[in-house]
Amino acid sequence: MTQRPYIIVNVAQSLNGYISGKAGRRVVISSPEDMVRVHELRSEVDAILIGSGTVIADDPRLLVDQNVVQSAIPPVRVILDRSMRAKPSSRVFDSSARTIVYTGGNRVDSRKCEIRTRDDQGLQIHNILQELHDDGIGKLLVEGGKTVITQFIEERAIDEFYLYIGDVIIEEGGLKLFTPGFEIRNIIKTVRPFGMGVLISLDPYHLQRLWKTQVKDT
Ligand SMILES: NC(=O)c1ccc[n+]([C@@H]2O[C@H](COP(=O)([O-])OP(=O)(O)OC[C@H]3O[C@@H](n4cnc5c(N)ncnc54)[C@H](OP(=O)(O)O)[C@@H]3O)[C@@H](O)[C@H]2O)c1
Incomplete structure (x- = not known):
């Protein structure tokens, strides 16, 4: 049986359901809180x-803000990049934290990270998770985007799922994680006001079951 880390998914969406702007335009959805x-x-x-x-759309560093939490060892950064599309100059490849890239390509370049080249089988989420578990990763935070989160849902590899609804409305044409008609109200565990937005916790077990139905029906 596959062993895997404990997995938390966190995603932010706009009031009208988008997790990104049109053509991947980066939008700030989260409030300061x-x-x-x-x-x-x-x-x-x-x-x-x-x-x-x-990485391409948002160029995040994926570090812990030391003004918020003084943490000695930054979390490992894991990037899924099948065809090595992310630029070596991306901020996630700075040397501030250990960084692992899972890829199908074996390009050698200047990025400061550990490149793990795997075949299609090796890039399946359950195999990546088994490896990370074997590396001592006990808790993993998945921060997106849609393609990646979808694989975790389909793999039924989620223990906690947080959806933050920010106080912004984004132009049509971006990415939505949940499609119209998705019965999200049936899988909400808790809802609480958070800053100028709302933090929702979804039941991962029922999310994964409902997702299957949604995919089947479309
Ligand atoms: N609102 C939020 O909370 C939030 C959070 C994160 C991102 N976003 C937004 O979401 C958008 C990005 O989402 P996205 O769906 O386009 O991209 P994504 O999920 O970030 O990345 C997808 C890419 O990752 C690679 N990949 C996926 N699974 C893999 C695997 N098992 N092994 C190896 N490589 C794998 C593939 O690269 P190849 O194409 O090379 O095959 C795939 O195209 C951006 O616009 C961003 O702003 C929003």
């Missing part, structure tokens, strides 16, 4: 994982 929560969450995990689409 929510950013503090995200940095606290980061400080509690062993690793943070994102896909190359998020």
